[in-house]
Each structure stands twice: as structure tokens, then as C-alpha cells.
Amino acid sequence: MTIPVTTFVGRTGRSILRLRRRGLTLVELLVVVAIVGVLIGLLIPAVLKIRETSNRMTCVNNLKQIGVAFHSHHTNLGYFPSGGWHWYTPPSYDSFGQPLLGANQCAGWGFQILPYIDAVDVWRGGPVVAIGTPNPIFFCPTRRAPQTIIYEDQYTPSVIAPGAPLTHALADYAASNLEGTGAVRQFYPVQISDITDGTAQTMLVGEKRLDLGWLGNTAPDDNEGYTCGFDHDSVRYTIVPPAPDQWFSDNATGDNAFGSSHPDVFNVVFADGSVRTLSYNISPLVFSYLGNKSDGNTVSDSDF
Secondary structure, eight states: OOOOEEEEEOTTSOEEEEEOOOOOOHHHHHHHHHHHHHHHHHHHHHHHHHHHHHHHHHHHHHHHHHHHHHHHHHHHHSSOOOOOSOTTOOOOBOTTSOBOOGGGOOSOHHHHTGGGTTOHHHHTSOHHHHHHOOOGGGOOTTTOSSOEEEEEOOOSSOSSOTTOEEEEEOOSEEEEOTTSOSSSOSSSOOOGGGOTTOGGGSEEEEEBOOBGGGTTSOBTTBSSOTTOOSSTTTEEOSSSOOOOOBSSOTTSSOTTOBOOSSSSEEEEEETTSOEEEEETTSOHHHHHHHTOTTSSOOOOGGGO
């Protein structure tokens, strides 16, 4: 762009140069906008990739903490947390207000590990506090921030009053598995010695698949929350192939499957405490083996 120059003689007789400024033309402005647009187009994917990498690391760390909590539970009590009783059984306490343990605890594994994830006060706070208090460890940031919903009290026995509004803290992780063959079993807790296939061959807890269109609503598999007993809110099948989250499905659920909002993969902690990132392309047969603690089938690292 050339800038016109005007020369004139001042009062002193000396020549003075004056630059005459002009604005950008429309064409030049459009070129600048196009360049900025291209740069933003190149930058956004990079930023999103960095954000997803960070989120996935947080998710892996959450599962590591859950695995450590399971092992701390086993060290202190001699067994892993159980899967609890039923979806309608709330956290159970004795007459002194202390949480019950082992097979006597009606709430699921998420409630039972609270003392080992720095949430003793929530654990001892009573059913209303425990059911309604979210914990960041139970949420993958790729999918959502810690979330609660207000849902009617359908517990037996009720914790407020039948049908009364009750806050439920949700979760993005589920134990293995609903068939009852995994390391987290309904009613009765599992000991490490029961895992005859080996702790490195047996899934403990993984990301669960959800219908993203129903987040924050009373989806059938995302309403009772993390304290839920043996139900697809807190336990999933490994005989169902894992899959990514979906949107506005016919049944508003994740189809009882494991899965995530991460592209192409989901994270799992094994009974030995190790966290692995699995592909949705994992063999359905191999995945079913991972959910059975004592079927005699072994897998190798190459199978993952």
C-alpha cells in the first residue's frame, strides 16, 4: 500500500514532508479477516486437543484414586467394597449413626470408598448428606463438571419422605460387573484371593456410557447417583461391547455399557490398581473375559 506524500514550504522556507494517512480498503480488510479466520481455524483444534489431553489425564487420575481407595478398603477391612443391595436401598447406618460395613451396607461401592477419598465427613453425615454431596473424583471433565439432580425420594426406607424432593449426586464411573462375576459383587464383598484370574486381568471400575442428551435429567441409568446399590447407575456389563456416549437414544440410557465422552477410547482401573486406556475396538470376547474374575480365561497386553 503506497502512502501519498505532500511537500510544502513552511514559514522558515524549509521544505516539510507531510504524510497523508488513509484507512484500509474493503478488499484489504477482507484479506485481514480471512487471515485471522484461518489462524483461528488452525488454533481451535490445537486448543481442543490440549484440553482433551488434560481432561483425559484428570480422568485417569480419578480412576487411580478410586483404585487406591479400593485397595485401602481391602487393607483395612480384608475385602473390596461390595456393589451394595438394590437401587432403592439407601446408605445404611447403625443406631449410633455409624455407617455399616461389608455385606450389611446397602449402598454401593461409591459410598463405601468415601473414607479413602478424603470424604469421611460425607460418609458419616447420614443418608441425605451422602446421597446429595457430589465428589469431583466421580466425574470425567470431558463429559461434565460435578453434577446433581433433584429427584423424588424413592428409597426403602425413605430418607426424607416418600416422593419428597431429594438431591442426588451423580457419577461417571461404574464397577464391573452386573453379571455378578466381577470384582464388585452384589451383597457380598470380594477378596483379592477370590480373583483367581489375576488382578491384572480383571476390571474393577471404568467409565460408563451415557446418553448426553439426558445429562442433568432423570435418565434411567443416571438418577440415583454414586451411592446407588447394585444397579446400572453404578455397575455395568462387560458382555455388552463398550461404546462412545450417544445423544437422545430411544431409551435415554447408555445401554448398560461401559464407554465415555473421549474420542475413540475409555479408561478403566484394574483390580491391581493399574489404569489402562482401552479402545472401543477391543474384542467383545476379550472384554467379557476382563469382567469375570475367575473364568480361567487369560488375556495378554496385545489383546487390549
